Structure formats: C-alpha cells, structure tokens
Amino acid sequence: MTTKEVLIKVENLQKSFGGMNVLCGIDIDINRGDVVVVVGPSGSGKSTFLRCLNRLEESTGGSIIFNGEDITSPGVNINKHREKMGMVFQQFNLFPHMTIMKNLTIGPMKLLGKSKEEAEQKAKELLERVGLGDRAESYPNQLSGGQKQRVAIVRALCMEPEVMLFDEPTSALDPEMVGEVLEVMRELAHDGMTMVCVTHEMGFAREVANRVIFIDEGVIAEEAAPEEFFSNPKSARLKEFLSKVIV
Amino acid sequence: MNKKSLIAVVVAVAVVAAIVISAVSVFGKTGEMQVSNKISVSEAQTIVDETFASIAKKTAGGAKKVIEKTTVTVNEVEYGYEKDVILSCIYSSIDTSGALSDNINNIMADAYGFYLDNEAAGKKTNATKVNIQVTNKIETYLEAASKISGEITLKIYETDEGMKLYLSENDVDICTGGLVKVAGAIEETTEVAYKGETVDITKKNTLRTGIVDCISLEAFAKEAPDNANAVIKFINDFKDEFYRNFIEADRWMYLVQGLGTTLAITGLSVCLGVVLGFIVAIVRCTNQMTGKLKAIDAVCRLYLTVIRGTPLMVQLLIIYFVLLLPLHIDKFIAAVLCFGLNSGAYVAEIVRGGIMSVDKGQIEAGRSLGFNYVQTMVNFVVPQAFKAILPALANEFITLLKESSVAFYIGVADLTQGDLKIRSITYSNFMPLIAVAVIYLILVMILTKLVGILERRLAKSDH
Numbered sequence: 148m149t150t151k152e153v154l155i156k157v158e159n160l161q162k163s164f165g166g167m168n169v170l171c172g173i174d175i176d177i178n179r180g181d182v183v184v185v186v187g188p189s190g191s192g193k194s195t196f197l198r199c200l201n202r203l204e205e206s207t208g209g210s211i212i213f214n215g216e217d218i219t220s221p222g223v224n225i226n227k228h229r230e231k232m233g234m235v236f237q238q239f240n241l242f243p244h245m246t247i248m249k250n251l252t253i254g255p256m257k258l259l260g261k262s263k264e265e266a267e268q269k270a271k272e273l274l275e276r277v278g279l280g281d282r283a284e285s286y287p288n289q290l291s292g293g294q295k296q297r298v299a300i301v302r303a304l305c306m307e308p309e310v311m312l313f314d315e316p317t318s319a320l321d322p323e324m325v326g327e328v329l330e331v332m333r334e335l336a337h338d339g340m341t342m343v344c345v346t347h348e349m350g351f352a353r354e355v356a357n358r359v360i361f362i363d364e365g366v367i368a369e370e371a372a373p374e375e376f377f378s379n380p381k382s383a384r385l386k387e388f389l390s391k392v393i394v
Numbered sequence: 395m396n397k398k399s400l401i402a403v404v405v406a407v408a409v410v411a412a413i414v415i416s417a418v419s420v421f422g423k424t425g426e427m428q429v430s431n432k433i434s435v436s437e438a439q440t441i442v443d444e445t446f447a448s449i450a451k452k453t454a455g456g457a458k459k460v461i462e463k464t465t466v467t468v469n470e471v472e473y474g475y476e477k478d479v480i481l482s483c484i485y486s487s488i489d490t491s492g493a494l495s496d497n498i499n500n501i502m503a504d505a506y507g508f509y510l511d512n513e514a515a516g517k518k519t520n521a522t523k524v525n526i527q528v529t530n531k532i533e534t535y536l537e538a539a540s541k542i543s544g545e546i547t548l549k550i551y552e553t554d555e556g557m558k559l560y561l562s563e564n565d566v567d568i569c570t571g572g573l574v575k576v577a578g579a580i581e582e583t584t585e586v587a588y589k590g591e592t593v594d595i596t597k598k599n600t601l602r603t604g605i606v607d608c609i610s611l612e613a614f615a616k617e618a619p620d621n622a623n624a625v626i627k628f629i630n631d632f633k634d635e636f637y638r639n640f641i642e643a644d645r646w647m648y649l650v651q652g653l654g655t656t657l658a659i660t661g662l663s664v665c666l667g668v669v670l671g672f673i674v675a676i677v678r679c680t681n682q683m684t685g686k687l688k689a690i691d692a693v694c695r696l697y698l699t700v701i702r703g704t705p706l707m708v709q710l711l712i713i714y715f716v717l718l719l720p721l722h723i724d725k726f727i728a729a730v731l732c733f734g735l736n737s738g739a740y741v742a743e744i745v746r747g748g749i750m751s752v753d754k755g756q757i758e759a760g761r762s763l764g765f766n767y768v769q770t771m772v773n774f775v776v777p778q779a780f781k782a783i784l785p786a787l788a789n790e791f792i793t794l795l796k797e798s799s800v801a802f803y804i805g806v807a808d809l810t811q812g813d814l815k816i817r818s819i820t821y822s823n824f825m826p827l828i829a830v831a832v833i834y835l836i837l838v839m840i841l842t843k844l845v846g847i848l849e850r851r852l853a854k855s856d857h
Binding site: 201 | 756763765774
C-alpha cells in the first residue's frame with residue numbers, strides 16, 4: 148500500500164444557522180486521489196458540509212486544512228484556494244450571458260493569467276473529451292441539462308483543480324441525461340482526480356467511489372469502502388436509509 | 395408593436411408630414427393653378443380697365459376726375475390657390491392726398507360761405523348747388539396736383555359671374571394717390587374754421603351731403619370672395635404661421651440651440667446618474683448580502699429617501715438658488731448636477747432590483763472559481779442585471795429627457811425655453827408648442843428604438 152497524502156484535513160467542523168446546528172463536528176481526512184461519495188437523508192447536512200469545504204458556507208467551528216493551510220483562519224486568501232477546488236452545482240450555474248467558450252476561459256484567463264489561445268486550447272481539448280467539441284460558440288440556454296452539467300464540469304476542470312466538489316450534480320437532470328454526466332465523472336475518477344461527491348446515485352457510489360460516508364444529523368455516522376458500506380451496513384440508521392433508497 | 399405606440403407613431407408621422415409639406419411650400423413655388431382657365435395679360439388688362447371705367451361711371455365730381463386720371467397697367471399674371479389670378483401692375487395717378495388733405499378746411503369753409511351767402515340772399519340752398527360749388531373748388535386743386543406712380547399687386551377672382559377684379563379700399567387708395575383717405579377725412583369733418591371762428595356743421599345736412607357726395611366712392615367691391623380650397627387655405631395658413639414662428643428672423647435657431655442644451659443636460663446627467671446609481675446600488679446590495687458597509691449604506695439610504703421624497707423642481711430650485719448661486723456656479727451645471735443626482739437615486743433602485751434578481755447561484759459559481767466579490771459582480775452579476783433592467787433604465791432616461799424641461803425654471807435656455815422665446819415674440823401658441831412636443835417625441839422614439847436594438851443584441855443568449 149502506497150503512503151497516502153492528505154489533501155484536505157477536516158477537524159471538528161461545525162456549522163449552525165441561527166440556533167440550528169447543521170454540522171456538529173465532522174472529522175475526515177481526504178487523501179489525494181480519493182473518490183469520496185457523501186450520502187445521507189435530506190437535511191442531514193451533507194450539502195452544507197461540501198459547501199463548507201470551499202467556504203461558500205462559512206463554518207462556525209473547527210478547521211479545514213487544505214494543502215497544509217487552515218483555510219478557515221481569518222487572514223487566508225480563500226480565492227487562491229478556491230482556484231484549486233473545482234465545484235459543480237446541482238443547478239449547473241453556467242453564466243448565461245457568455246458563450247460556452249467564454250464560460251470556460253474567463254477563469255483561467257483572469258485568475259491564472261493564461262493567454263487566450265492557451266485557455267481556449269485547453270477548453271477545446273476538455274470539451275472534446277466530454278463530447279461537446281462542437282458547442283463552443285453556443286450559449287448555455289441552447290444546451291440540454293446534461294450538456295450544461297458536462298460544460299460545468301469542464302469549467303471547473305479548466306482551472307486545473309486539485310479536488311473536485313460535486314453538489315448533487317445529477318439531481319436536476321432528466322433521467323436519460325444522468326448517464327452522460329456520470330460517465331464524465333467516472334472517467335475523471337479513473338484519471339485519478341480527487342473528488343468529493345454528494346449524490347443519490349448509489350450505483351455510482353458503489354462502482355466509482357473508494358470511500359462512502361454517511362452523514363446523519365450533522366455527524367459522520369458511518370464510513371466504509373463501498374462494498375462494505377452497501378453489503379454490510381453497521382448502524383441501524385444506515386440500514387434504514389439504504390432500505391429506502393435502494394429498491 | 396402595441397396599439398398605443400402605433401397611435402403615437404401615426405400622430406407623429408402626421409404632424410411631421412404637415413410640417414414637411416408646409417416647409418416645402420414655404421420654400422417652393424406657390425400652389426397649383428386653381429382657376430379653370432388661364433387668362434392672358436391683355437385679358438387681365440381689359441378686366442382692370444372695365445372695372446375702373448365702371449367705378450368712374452358711378453362716381454361724380456372730384457372723385458370722378460381723380461379716377462379718370464388714374465391708369466393701371468398689368469405687367470404680369472400669376473395663378474394663386476384661391477381661384478384667383480394675381481396681377482403685377484404699375485399704377486399712375488395724381489397725388490390726390492398731397493393736393494387735398496391740407497386744403498380740406500379751405501374747401502369746407504368755401505362751401506360754408508356759399509351756404510351762408512345763399513341764406514343771406516334768401517335763396518334756397520340744396521345739395522346739388524353745394525356740390526357744384528365744392529367740385530369746382532376741388533378740381534382746381536386737383537389740376538395743380540403732381541403725378542405719382544408705383545407698383546401694386548391686384549387680384550382677379552373667378553366667381554359665378556365670371557372673372558372679376560376685386561379692389562379693396564386700400565388698393566383704390568393706393569391707385570388714386572390717397573383718394574379714399576381724403577374722402578374719409580372730409581366725411582368725418584364736423585367743424586369748419588370760418589373767418590376766425592369754429593363752426594359745428596354736424597346739423598347742416600344739406601351742406602354735408604353736398605360736400606361728401608362730391609368725393610365719395612362706393613362703386614367697388616370691398617370684400618374678395620372666399621374662393622380658397624379649404625385644404626390649400628389650411629396649408630397656406632399653416633405655412634404663414636410656420637414662416638412667422640420659425641423662419642422669420644431665424645427663430646428656429648432658438649429651438650436648435652435649446653435642443654442642444656437639452657441634449658447636453660440630459661447626456662451629462664445620465665452619465666452622472668448611472669455612475670452614482672451603480673455605486674449606490676452596489677453598496678446597498680453588498681450590505682444586503684454580506685452585512686458590510688453599514689455606515690455608507692445608511693448614507694445611501696438617506697440620499698434615496700430625500701431625492702425620491704421631494705419633487706424634482708424643488709430640488710432644482712434648492713440646488714441652484716440655495717446651494718450654487720451663492721458660489722456663483724453656472725445654472726447649466728446646477729441643472730446637470732440636480733438631474734444627475736435625481737436620476738442616480740432612481741437608477742440605484744432599478745439596478746439594485748436587477749442585481750437582486752440575478753440567481754444567487756451565479757455568485758456562488760463565480761466565487762467557487764476563485765473570483766473575488768468585486769470581480770464576480772463585475773463579470774457575472776452586473777452584466778446579467780443590466781440586461782434585466784435595461785427597459786426600466788431606458789424608461790428612466792426617457793423620463794429624464796422630458797423632465798429636464800423644468801430646467802427653464804432656473805433660466806437654462808433648453809428646448810422648452812426656446813419655445814417660450816418664440817412665443818413671446820410671435821404670440822402664437824400652437825406652432826412653437828407643437829414643434830417642441832414633436833421634437834421631444836422624436837427624441838424619445840429614437841431613444842426607444844436604440845434601446846430596442848441594444849436589447850435584441852443582449853438577448854442573443856436567450857435563444
């Protein structure tokens with residue numbers, strides 16, 4: 148077994164909205180190359196956990212060490228760290244007033260200082276890989292949901308991130324489009340990308356993840372390799388959850 | 395295009411067409427021929443001669459003598475739009491006025507003396523006898539009168555009884571060297587200075603009749619027939635009004651200069667308003683979304699409350715008379731400042747609405763890529779907000795263009811002031827006011843069109 152490098156170290160992460168404690172102390176080490184799938188009942192805090200990782204939600208306690216730096220400390224330049232943490236949203240959140248190419252290149256050009264040619268070549272390459280090479284000049288609203296989500300993944304990849312955060316990437320899609328997006332994510336995982344993915348796609352979790360965590364009531368209730376996780380759940384809560392989601 | 399704007403367009407086109415037609419006819423040749431047949435110069439001459447002959451025939455005494463000595467020669471004919479023929483003529487006559495007006499009292503006194511003598515001799519005096527006496531006297535004066543001549547324009551009208559020359563009193567007066575005015579003066583005489591004393595002759599009917607008859611003129615048509623084609627007459631009146639209000643003394647320059655000022659004020663205040671509006675909106679949104687900038691937000695809120703809670707005109711008066719006049723700052727600057735500040739408040743609320751209407755996911759997407767707050771706003775939120783608020787923003791500018799007309803309250807020579815200047819000279823309301831309204835309307839329509847083009851270009855991504 149090769150020694151694993153910890154990319155994100157989460158310690159006692161807490162988050163409360165008003166008086167409601169959503170996250171009540173989460174501890175997890177995410178290693179480089181890990182594909183972590185986060186599952187859990189709705190309202191359990193799994194999306195909040197993911198959004199705390201790049202501080203789209205500000206945590207109210209604990210720490211997140213990313214690349215050796217605590218990104219929850221006040222003085223840190225979170226923008227620099229976010230460049231290395233790609234995020235894919237449930238609602239895609241492409242920029243509707245820009246062409247696909249502009250969506251993909253604005254980050255690398257303005258933040259990474261890449262030239263237009265360089266950024267466009269990289270974008271073109273990645274678009275080809277997800278099968279959308281011919282849509283560079285389209286606007287987001289001219290694409291289907293599945294196509295939009297693939298573009299959103301490419302947009303995150305163009306920043307050459309070290310980790311990809313997926314927030315229920317297939318939940319807003321028509322069923323026949325889920326496959327094309329999962330296929331892209333699967334390839335990404337095979338290429339060794341570190342991924343943290345909140346999803347309800349148990350098939351994907353079973354097949355692609357190397358770790359599955361179950362968040363319930365703001366804590367990690369159970370963590371295991373997928374085989375173990377699905378075939379031999381330990382807690383009663385997980386058993387109940389799995390019995391509901393796997394028909 | 396909806397029904398309302400269609401009507402607006404039709405009205406605007408009609409008014410513009412009317413102005414164009416009148417402008418063309420001002421500079422172009424007088425209208426088409428309206429009489430049924432053309433007449434030659436010699437035919438016109440015959441009509442003129444016959445008319446004067448018939449006047450002479452129906453006149454007696456001194457007046458007859460003057461008319462006999464009067465000739466009118468037609469040089470040129472032209473066709474008008476009132477079923478008329480316009481004659482350019484040369485008249486030649488004697489200087490009736492020069493010969494008689496200084497001698498009216500002499501003539502009267504002479505007649506009065508004749509009347510008294512007759513009375514003293516116990517003879518009966520009648521009007522005819524007085525008439526002969528006065529006519530002889532007048533004729534003596536007229537023999538000594540000098541010759542005069544000049545140019546005059548007369549009109550022959552087509553009537554049911556054929557072509558007729560119509561002579562106004564003024565025409566006859568000119569042609570006869572002032573006969574009508576002298577006759578009038580004699581008729582109105584009530585007192586005569588006779589042998590050092592003033593005598594009232596109003597009651598001496600015989601005397602008066604005898605005097606007046608020897609010089610009066612009644613045998614000419616005073617009123618020309620109203621033959622004009624109604625439409626052409628309307629256009630012609632319109633044309634005259636147009637000429638008087640805009641062309642004469644280059645009065646249209648008031649409107650052009652005013653328009654320039656209005657556009658300058660609007661343009662500059664729009665720039666000021668947009669900059670101010672966006673800054674205030676971003677401050678307020680930032681405060682709303684992040685809770686920062688509390689103090690600046692409070693200032694912004696105060697600004698919005700004051701500006702939106704008081705009338706524009708009051709703001710203008712305060713800014714100029716209270717704040718800037720003591721500093722000797724130009725009223726043009728005061729207007730720009732006031733309208734800029736005013737529109738800034740409205741733009742701010744429009745922009746804030748636009749920014750808040752942009753999906754929060756857009757901010758998250760921008761921030762998740764590593765853009766900071768300002769970059770996210772500038773690159774992703776504001777462009778989308780701008781597209782959403784463009785119609786409201788355009789409306790605001792159109793309102794500003796129109797509201798800038800209150801600038802004339804502090805004496806800025808804007809478009810509305812141009813109208814006021816013309817009206818104070820010509821005393822006609824219709825033309826200058828309609829012209830100003832049409833200019834504003836055209837400006838607004840152009841602006842609306844431009845915004846439409848911009849909107850379509852921005853809508854490209856909505857396919």
